[in-house]
Amino acid sequence: MNTDVNQGSNLSRAPIVSIVARHSNSGKTTLLEKLLHETKKRGWRVAVVKHDAHEFEMDKPGKDTWRFAQAGADVVAISSVHKMAIIETREFERTLDEVLERLPEVDLIFTEGYKHGDKPKIEVFRSEVHKELFTKPEELIAIVSDVQFKVGVPCFDLDDVAGICDFLAEKYQIRRS
Known part of the structure; x- marks a missing residue:
């Protein structure tokens, strides 16, 4: 895997590709969903980091983890057989590189919403x-x-996810399956 695109991250050496557009409702999320389906067919481990300029709510009001956060916990983690999530209260926004440092090892990282990154x-x-x-x-x-x-640069059709993944596999030498 190519490590020069990561610029300083300690833990994750995966290539990072930002999916960007000028406006919301441009098709970024739809493209990412299609790319994720294709990458899974290829056996790749993939992370997605989504930037949200607004406050987001991951937990449902009334649920235990929400109640713990409301009671003052700075970090709340929930874990099950197939999933784990950590919700951390922050005084300031982490940079993308700081977020990336906390990710587990994967073959490729997509970001969405970091158009000025x-x-x-x-x-x-x-x-x-x-x-x-x-x-x-x-x-x-x-x-x-x-x-x-x-x-x-290459220009792909909106539905050519296989072509995009072939391009990424070649560019970043991602091999699995």
Whole structure:
């Protein structure tokens, strides 16, 4: 695996690819869902880090973990046979690199919502939503779109998840199955 894209993370040496677009409702989440299905078919272990500019609520009011947090716990963890989650109260937002350092070892990390970050980017562009590319060409590794661009990076159709994964596998030497 290529480690130069991670820029300083200690624990995770996986390549990091940010799925970005100018606007919400551009198709980033839909593309990520399709990519995740394809990566699982290939046997890859994948992490997704989603940035939320708003307050999010992971826990349901009234449930035990929610009650513990409301009572003052700074960290609440819940674990079962198949899942584990940790909810941590923070005074300030962690940087993407700080979040990445806490991830377990995986083959590939996707981020969504870090469009101004310094990680390699795949921009989702739909002609009905966008007028021009948001990302500078030098920050892009690919474009996923319903129209073709000639900016020096591969341009994939919105449904070509196999092609995108083939591209990522070659670029970052990801092998599994």
